[in-house]
Amino acid sequence: MLTIKNLHAEVDGKQILKGINLEIRKGEMHAIMGPNGSGKSSLSSVLAGRENYTVTQGEVIFEGKNLLDMSPEDRAREGLFMAFQYPVEIPGVSNLHFLKTALNEIRAYHSLPALESKEFLKLTKEKQQLVDFNANLMNRSLNEGFSGGEKKRNEVFQLAMLDPKLAILDETDSGLDIDALRIVAAGVNKLRSADKAFMVITHYQRLLEYIVPDFVHVLYNGQIVKTGTKELALELEEKGYDWLKEEVHQKESV
Amino acid sequence: MRNSNEIIDDIANREYEFGFTTDIEMEMAPVGLNEDTIRFISAKKEEPEWMLEWRLKGFQAFKKMQFPKWQHFEMPELDLQKLSYYAAPKKKKQLNSLDEVDPELLATFEKLGIPINEQKALAGVAVDVVFDSVSVATTFKEKLNELGIIFCSFGEAVRTHPELVKKYLGTVVPHSDNIFAALNAAVFSDGSFVYIPKGVRCPMELSTYFRINAENTGQFERTLIIADDNAYVSYLEGCTAPKRDENQLHAAVVELIAMDHSEIKYSTVQNWYPGDKDGNGGIYNFVTKRGICKGNSSKISWTQVETGSAITWKYPSVILQGDDAEGEFYSVAVTRNKQIADTGTKMYHLGRNTRSRIISKGISAGHSDNTYRGLVQVGPRAANARNFTQCDSLLIGDRCGAHTFPYIESRNSTATVEHEATTSKIGEDQIFYLNQRGIDTEKAVALIVNGYAQEVLNQLPMEFAVEARKLLSITLEGSVG
Ligand SMILES: Nc1ncnc2c1ncn2[C@@H]1O[C@H](COP(=O)(O)OP(=O)(O)O)[C@@H](O)[C@H]1O
């Protein structure tokens, strides 16, 4: 579904991604871990098409198409979704109105007619229950005055509504208490299916107890330095990242 | 992918949708401004002597006045002697129904989307249309007549209800109020007149559509609205003008009078031609709008959505004379390219327990300059007066300007005056967030701007709110910063 080859990217003239290689197939759950500042959010930003990142080398193929050639909105319409680490607030724009606009834009791209209000509301209700999202938040302005946890849960609600092929979750777990974490994880698990894939970025092993990954990748200094299965996450939890950093530096000095 | 600057340049190059002209035989006054011009206009309109005298008083006042200097923009050179002060479609006879209106003119209104045909009339909007200087059609007159509501062109009111016009004309905006009001008093062409009798709630929106078509003309209409005791009326004005390389002056006067327990809601969607991207051409929109809450518990509410004009310069105001009277001002002013807006309101609290609420949303893009200027004045008798002002500026790009000048003068210690102001930018983060959900940048800006202006748009009568939203979206299409 997604093939990342030798991806290099910079921001403000600073090299951040230094040769990422990654293959994600349908149905898979990939976890990306790594210390702060290692480039996890940068990777998701580059995939989603944030303007201030410049790709200097490499390529990304998404469902057979060159992802990097597409505008951010077309990437979204092709089925790429990113749950933001820091979701923005948009005052005066109701959550539902925003979602309806988004959904219909995506449908129009696929030559589907806009959803009738009735159908839309039905879908809304269904998804809201599926991911256990607070119905009161749906009519409020988009993320305005939401708590940190509510914003993260709104990202998962949007994910459920827009039904993408590939979802990138950037530290969706950070800032959540254990109950909220469980609910978010349960929501994500319900959305898993054989024709969807996930890339879950997390700082902590904790989330992966609930969302069990098929692969765990460790990103450090703009590169994937280790790939394993869920046991790798446990190992990282125990030993921290320092041993990995040393390993990397040793390799480099050889 | 397009970057922000490209998109900003793009909007700068957007065409003004209503910039066509209508080819119609016109009757024009000779160019120039003097007593003869005024006599000419008055004669053309077959006015009574008292009306001519009032005009001449206005002209005397005008001659003694200078252009003001306090505004936050450079006053353009205005040669008032080069304008023609009267332009009217040549009419062959008195028009009695829409069927008799020149089809070319009707086609124009069709293009403008003005609801003067019966079909739109079903929507329940009575419309008066002012084309250049003359009011050409007032729909629904009979239905309103049954309720005793008078809704007609100003000229007609002078003929048919002289006692009402004489009683109220110039009582809110005197003929010598300011230089543009004085000019208007002298040369005003036409406009609308509304009288709602005691206890009557006007069952439909009343609406006037202004259009400047002729070249080298100014438009100087006057609107006078009176709501008698316990009456209610909601009134809407809309305006467009063709594209021209020269600037055109629009100096209107609006007077509102609200008696005991009455309410007047006045909404404007202003979309005059704003000029091209380099600031050539466009309308100078120098308008005096003022209402008086004469009666106790009366209410006047101004709502304006200002997207057009090269320069918009006006302060729709309310004199809160009656006890418990209430004044409101809701404004969205959008400027782009080299447009200038210096707008806001004045609330004069004279009566006890008077309340006012000011919500101003400025949106600036391109090289434009957007100023809010507002005065809240509390007189010594206005015990427990309350004002709340919220004044927000939204910047799109980094070449535009936003300024806020709130003036507060309180002479009563029991008064509460609150002022809040914010300035924000449409963030790349907001745009990107919406992009990531499949919404393109143009739609994203429209969504953000509409959300930002929500509180004001909500004040508009429903069908106009829809139009205003559309207008905001197309006006700002693609303007990102
Ligand atoms: N706009 C920017 N300008 C310069 N450096 C940046 C910018 N954005 C991110 N970085 C740097 O890129 C590196 C990776 O950041 P990020 O992708 O946010 O890491 P992570 O999500 O793994 O914590 C950090 O060193 C960060 O300081």
Ligand SMILES: [Mg+2]
């Ligand atoms: Mg991060």
